[in-house]
Amino acid sequence: MSDQGRVDRQLFDQVMVPNYSPGPIIPVKGQGSRVWDQSGKEYIDFAGGIAVTALGHCHPRMVQALKDQSEKLWHLANVLANEPALALAKTLTDLTFADKVFFCNSGAEANEAAFKLARKYGYEAFGAYKNEIVACKQSFHGRTLFTVSVGGQLKYREGFEPTPGGIAHGQFNQLDSFAQLVSERTCAIVVEPVQGEGGVVPADPAFLQGLRSLADQHQALLIFDEVQTGAGRTGHLYAYQGYQVTPDVLSTAKGLGGGIPIGAMLTREQFAKHLGLGTHGSTYGGNPLACAVAHAVIEEITKPEVMQAVASKHEYFMSHFKGFMDRYDCFAEARGKGLLLGLELNAAWQGRAKAFVQAALEQGLLLLVAGPNVLRFAPSLVISEQELEEGINRLDAAINHVVTGDNP
Numbered sequence: 001m002s003d004q005g006r007v008d009r010q011l012f013d014q015v016m017v018p019n020y021s022p023g024p025i026i027p028v029k030g031q032g033s034r035v036w037d038q039s040g041k042e043y044i045d046f047a048g049g050i051a052v053t054a055l056g057h058c059h060p061r062m063v064q065a066l067k068d069q070s071e072k073l074w075h076l077a078n079v080l081a082n083e084p085a086l087a088l089a090k091t092l093t094d095l096t097f098a099d100k101v102f103f104c105n106s107g108a109e110a111n112e113a114a115f116k117l118a119r120k121y122g123y124e125a126f127g128a129y130k131n132e133i134v135a136c137k138q139s140f141h142g143r144t145l146f147t148v149s150v151g152g153q154l155k156y157r158e159g160f161e162p163t164p165g166g167i168a169h170g171q172f173n174q175l176d177s178f179a180q181l182v183s184e185r186t187c188a189i190v191v192e193p194v195q196g197e198g199g200v201v202p203a204d205p206a207f208l209q210g211l212r213s214l215a216d217q218h219q220a221l222l223i224f225d226e227v228q229t230g231a232g233r234t235g236h237l238y239a240y241q242g243y244q245v246t247p248d249v250l251s252t253a254k255g256l257g258g259g260i261p262i263g264a265m266l267t268r269e270q271f272a273k274h275l276g277l278g279t280h281g282s283t284y285g286g287n288p289l290a291c292a293v294a295h296a297v298i299e300e301i302t303k304p305e306v307m308q309a310v311a312s313k314h315e316y317f318m319s320h321f322k323g324f325m326d327r328y329d330c331f332a333e334a335r336g337k338g339l340l341l342g343l344e345l346n347a348a349w350q351g352r353a354k355a356f357v358q359a360a361l362e363q364g365l366l367l368l369v370a371g372p373n374v375l376r377f378a379p380s381l382v383i384s385e386q387e388l389e390e391g392i393n394r395l396d397a398a399i400n401h402v403v404t405g406d407n408p
């Protein structure tokens with residue numbers, strides 16, 4: 001397909017499975033928080049590839065790490081260890097509660113590993129009866145059969161039944177509903193510190209503390225799905241560090257690679273031992289290219305000035321969101337942590353979030369939704385002041401277009 005004219009949005013409908021419905025433009029280049037499409041039109045990126053491009057597009061450190069590693073070693077499989085994977089695992093264990101790391105390629109796989117570990121832990125440490133996983137309604141944990149089953153949204157598993165059993169769902173942020181579901185049969189409680197796909201809803205600190213106590217009381221593992229909240233997104237390397245509630249198992253992906261596919265499950269030694277030799281694996285897990293890039297990402301993100309700037313950029317967004325709420329009668333709430341932000345539409349605008357994303361695209365701004373009623377923002381953690389300001393101006397124009405019914 002060297003003929004550029006033939007690689008257009010229409011080709012998607014011809015050759016791709018219709019599980020996605022991408023927008024009308026095709027971006028071809030990115031730098032920092034700017035992206036250009038095939039026609040050369042420029043966009044400010046407030047979407048960050050869904051909380052993935054934590055350092056923006058083509059960050060020089062990442063480009064260098066990928067170039068360097070690409071001339072050394074690409075792949076060995078897990079029959080042999082490799083330096084980038086070991087170095088990254090060492091860094092992740094140094095910076096978190098974890099002693100042990102399992103590498104894979106995506107968030108769903110990191111959760112799959114976490115859930116399998118929980119089952120194996122229950123089975124080996126207690127008995128086959130200890131197999132129940134208690135998760136949250138409206139949660140999202142990925143698209144494999146196990147992860148859509150643990151996930152709390154029916155629409156993602158409807159038609160794919162029979163799904164794995166032994167899974168129950170409590171109400172997010174309602175500890176009572178978990179107290180009823182968790183028992184000696186529970187092997188794990190699973191929660192996102194901020195529900196991402198579920199509408200950018202932060203957990204109450206007391207809820208996470210309560211889940212920690214319930215897990216301890218019933219000797220169940222507490223699993224934090226930090227696929228979206230991890231890698232600096234909330235202003236801490238991992239959100240649990242801001243909540244000061246420590247899980248037993250943590251899944252991370254998205255921002256960890258900054259744009260290269262990688263996922264990881266982090267845990268403590270006493271739980272890790274239950275995924276013994278031959279119990280689990282992944283051909284590409286720990287791939288040297290991916291690990292070399294992720295290592296560069298983690299080193300950049302954990303610079304104090306980067307984490308501090310996340311907090312001030314959060315304030316910048318929130319103050320402009322408040323301004324929009326004063327000026328436009330379409331928003332009900334602005335919320336989020338760090339640079340994972342949600343702007344919820346009010347009752348009169350229910351179901352219209354996509355219209356704002358379309359208008360933003362026309363104004364030169366990439367935006368996300370989180371469900372039908374919430375605009376979601378997950379920009380680069382190192383987005384510049386100028387990019388921020390331009391993005392906010394374009395957002396203002398987009399909102400204005402939608403609410404005044406103006407068609408550009």
Ligand SMILES: *Cc1c(COP(=O)(O)O)cnc(C)c1O
Pocket residue numbers: 105106107108109111140141142143192196197225226227228229253254
């Ligand atoms: C995106 C996401 C996943 C799934 O990650 P993939 O890389 O798409 O498999 C799992 N959990 C959460 C919280 C996510 O946001």
